Amino acid sequence: MLFQDEFTYYRKAEISNQWQTKGAEIAKVIHKHGPNTKARIAATLNAVTGKLTYLQRNKIGVDELAKFYQQVRLAYPDAKVIYLVQDNWPVHKHDQLIEQLETDGISPLFLPTYASWLNPIEKLWRWLRQEVLHNHQLSHQFKSLRKKVVEWLEAFVDESIELLIYVGLLSKAEVDLYQY
Numbered sequence: 001m002l003f004q005d006e007f008t009y010y011r012k013a014e015i016s017n018q019w020q021t022k023g024a025e026i027a028k029v030i031h032k033h034g035p036n037t038k039a040r041i042a043a044t045l046n047a048v049t050g051k052l053t054y055l056q057r058n059k060i061g062v063d064e065l066a067k068f069y070q071q072v073r074l075a076y077p078d079a080k081v082i083y084l085v086q087d088n089w090p091v092h093k094h095d096q097l098i099e100q101l102e103t104d105g106i107s108p109l110f111l112p113t114y115a116s117w118l119n120p121i122e123k124l125w126r127w128l129r130q131e132v133l134h135n136h137q138l139s140h141q142f143k144s145l146r147k148k149v150v151e152w153l154e155a156f157v158d159e160s161i162e163l164l165i166y167v168g169l170l171s172k173a174e175v176d177l178y179q180y
Contacts, residue, residue, distance in 0.1 A: 001046075001048070001082075001085065002045065002053075002072065002075060002083065002084050003044065003047060003119050004031050004042070004043070004045075004085065004121060005087065005119055006040060006041065006042045006043075007036050007128070008040050008041075009038065009039055009128075009129075009133050009149065010036045010037065011036055011142045011145065012139050013133065013135050013136045013137070013139055015134070015135065016130075016134035016135055030139065030140075039057070039058060039063040039142075039146055039149070040057055040058065041055070041084050042057075042062040043124070043152070043153070044084070044121070045163070046123045047120075047169055048164040049160075050156065050160035050161060050169075051075075051156070052124070052163065053072055053075045053157070054153050055067070055071060056146065056150060056153075059081055061091065062094050062097060065092075065097055065100075066096060066100045069097070069100050070104060072106065073104035073105065079105070081104060081105055082104075082106045082107065083106075084101070084106050084107065084108050085109045086108060086109070086110060087111050087116065088112075090101045090110065092108065092110070093110075099131075102110075114118070119166065120167035120168055123166060127166060128149065128152060132148055132149055132152050133149075136148075
């Protein structure tokens with residue numbers, strides 16, 4: 001079972017509270033003028049292992065999602081059926097994507113409308129914001145920001161107990177009990 005979602009981030013930093021020691025100077029967020037270019041990520045989170053599979057592009061539409069579904073299938077070659085939990089974004093139900101899912105042996109499970117809290121991968125996006133995107137100093141170097149996002153995501157492409165704990169799919173007590 002995989003939880004799937006898409007995420008958008010922008011060249012300009014997300015402004016957030018900052019804390020520093022008394023007397024220390026806080027880094028100021030400076031936005032370079034120009035368009036607020038965006039990047040999109042499509043990702044799946046394995047509900048058992050914490051493995052992350054992702055695709056980052058300027059745009060995520062039907063063609064990119066079809067390629068991403070193929071990438072997901074290749075990541076799990078021995079699985080007879082892959083259950084893919086996703087939201088009700090209309091693109092997910094496009095005829096081309098439904099056909100691609102059937103071809104790849106992926107069975108979509110759609111969450112109720114406006115129920116993002118039911119998808120644990122949403123917490124991954126919150127973590128990405130906190131660790132990389134809030135108050136970043138790279139608005140003038142979007143390629144560097146994209147690279148930093150990829151480096152952060154790469155930490156989870158193998159099994160990740162830490163990610164399962166963070167998104168709430170595994171408790172610390174369960175880790176101690178079963179000695180993962």
